[in-house]
Amino acid sequence: MQPLWTFPELSAVLGVEPEGGVDRPVTGISIDTRTLQAGDLFVALKDQRDGHDFVSIAFKADAAAALVSEGYQRQPGDGTLFRVPDTLKALEALGRAARDRIGPDASVVAVTGSAGKTGTKEMLRACLAQLGATHASEKSYNNHWGVPLTLAQMPRETRFAVFEIGMNHAGEIRPLTKMVRPHAAIVTTVEAVHLEHFPSVEAIADAKGEIFEGLVPDGTAIIKYDNAHVGRLKSIAERFGAKPVTFGFGAGADVRGDDLKLDHDGSELIVRFGERSTPLRIAMPGRHIAENALAVATAIDAIDADVEKALPVLAGLQPPGGRGARSVLHLEGGDALLIDESYNANPASMRAALATLASVPRQKFPRRIAVLGDMLELGADAPELHAGLKDAVEDAGIDLIFACGPHMKGLYDALPKSKRGGYAQTSSSLQPLLLSELHGGDAIMVKASNGTRLGALVEALKSKFGN
The missing domain is CATH 3.40.1190.10 (Mur-like, catalytic domain)
Structure with missing residues (x-):
């Protein structure tokens, strides 16, 4: 296979010449030194953190080159640099060029x-x-x-x-x-x-x-x-x-x-x-x-x-983690089913996930438990949209609800006491309440917007009971 990019190609697209280092093929592009592979072009974006703080780390990980802003101060050990006025706009230019070719x-x-x-x-x-x-x-x-x-x-x-x-x-x-x-x-x-x-x-x-x-x-x-x-x-x-x-x-x-x-x-x-x-x-x-x-x-x-x-x-295609991935938990009294829907949530996808939980056969998993966290970015309608999930919970025959976050408390309070498994403001506070209730034969579905951090609860369950 040909390299993803050559230095002459990068120069032609970016309108700048490479500075320092040695000419080598670029085999990938990275914006994160934690996942950077040898031969990658590291792009120093200014987003939640300033990627320029990690340029030297990228070269220690054997980056082929780095795309940096014009004002970046070269550090000892840095390799080839492509200096541009704006690294995001330069990345966009590379994207358009890749689409063209x-x-x-x-x-x-x-x-x-x-x-x-x-x-x-x-x-x-x-x-x-x-x-x-x-x-x-x-x-x-x-x-x-x-x-x-x-x-x-x-x-x-x-x-x-x-x-x-x-x-x-x-x-x-x-x-x-x-x-x-x-x-x-x-x-x-x-x-x-x-x-x-x-x-x-x-x-x-x-x-x-x-x-x-x-x-x-x-x-x-x-x-x-x-x-x-x-x-x-x-x-x-x-x-x-x-x-x-x-x-x-x-x-x-x-x-x-x-x-x-x-x-x-x-x-x-x-x-x-x-x-x-x-x-x-x-x-x-x-x-x-x-x-x-x-x-x-x-x-x-x-x-x-x-x-x-x-x-x-x-x-044969299975759902990815956070979007319906299923795993078995080995609990006291037998195995339980964990359905991980923790990456994202809105009213439509929440109803769909509850309906899918309802399809799990009770012969194998007699009890249905839904662990639900806040759905974010719903604005002024958030309280009504959360509480409005009550009918979907009932239609799905959910036995217990564990709720997390200030908005989901509206749904929790609207449910009969027999269905209230536990409530907490945060994922970490909800975890002990959930752990104390689970046992073999449960089907547990976890769903929330990613910002509610219920993914950490899923990982805790898999770590404790997955092996």
């Missing part, structure tokens, strides 16, 4: 939505990897630095690329999708999230619709049919010359799911593309996962890739 036969898909972005991206990654060299966002690298970083890391041999694009405010998706220039763009769904920063859900739909502005000419806008804002999103897509294609279980969807069979260990359905159809088995449980798989199928078809060859991989 992939072959004309390459296909790019972008994904956004109020829920399901990362899961959909990972399904697309797995499916397209069956067809050719595939590049995709790592983790949830979907923001103002994550998208250009993912672009800049894209090998020139890429045949398929998948980019997750997120936002908290209006206007954030627009510049990112214009860098990515996708052939197909997915909006998984539009729901009441980020209401702290938006006047209405309609405004959220408009912000999500920005992803269609970056589509290449005659690109495809992929929109959930079973959503109140489908018409609004189709109008946005058409305004920018895109072809809208809908997916879902409704009879009017362009790509429709039929004969859906949901089970605790996955689902089966028929995917219909007009007159064509193909069976689909998905290892990850939940109706919401099946809906996202329909979006995946729609995108693969939209870029004229082989759907029948790509989709079967979903029969």
Whole structure:
């Protein structure tokens, strides 16, 4: 394989000459010295911390070069430096250049939505990897630095690329999708999230619709049919010359799911593309996962890739950590099931997770326990949206709720005392309450926004009972 970047290529894109060091191939790009690999270009971003404080550490880890601001003071042991006025803008330039250099036969898909972005991206990654060299966002690298970083890391041999694009405010998706220039763009769904920063859900739909502005000419806008804002999103897509294609279980969807069979260990359905159809088995449980798989199928078809060859991989694909990953806990009295949904949460995804917990068979795991933390960025509607989960808890037949955070206390107080397992303001305070209650035969689902830090509770459970 060719190097990711050569020094002459970096100089041409950045408009500066390398300073010091020796010429060597760049094999990757890093913004974090904790994960930097030998041969990486280290980019010193100024974000939560100033990356310039770690340049020398990067060279000690055998970085090939560092991208730094013009005012950076070279330190003993530093290697090759590329000095630029603004390191983020330089990273964006590298991203655009990487997008320009992939072959004309390459296909790019972008994904956004109020829920399901990362899961959909990972399904697309797995499916397209069956067809050719595939590049995709790592983790949830979907923001103002994550998208250009993912672009800049894209090998020139890429045949398929998948980019997750997120936002908290209006206007954030627009510049990112214009860098990515996708052939197909997915909006998984539009729901009441980020209401702290938006006047209405309609405004959220408009912000999500920005992803269609970056589509290449005659690109495809992929929109959930079973959503109140489908018409609004189709109008946005058409305004920018895109072809809208809908997916879902409704009879009017362009790509429709039929004969859906949901089970605790996955689902089966028929995917219909007009007159064509193909069976689909998905290892990850939940109706919401099946809906996202329909979006995946729609995108693969939209870029004229082989759907029948790509989709079967979903029969074995497991959910990632924080987004539905399952593990067994060895507790007193037998094994328990832990479902880790701790990375993100909003009202729609919380209801979907509770419904998925309800599918766990009571014959094997008789008791259902939900550990729920605050859903963040909901603004003035937060108290109502948290307390409003009561019906979803009841519908799912949850036996005990453990709640964490000031907003989730509204739900906890609304529940009958028989369902109140314990409440605490913080994850660390909730942990002993939960540990004292668990025993063999429990199915435990943990879900919250990442800022609630329930991921630490999941790791504690796995560390104590996972081996």
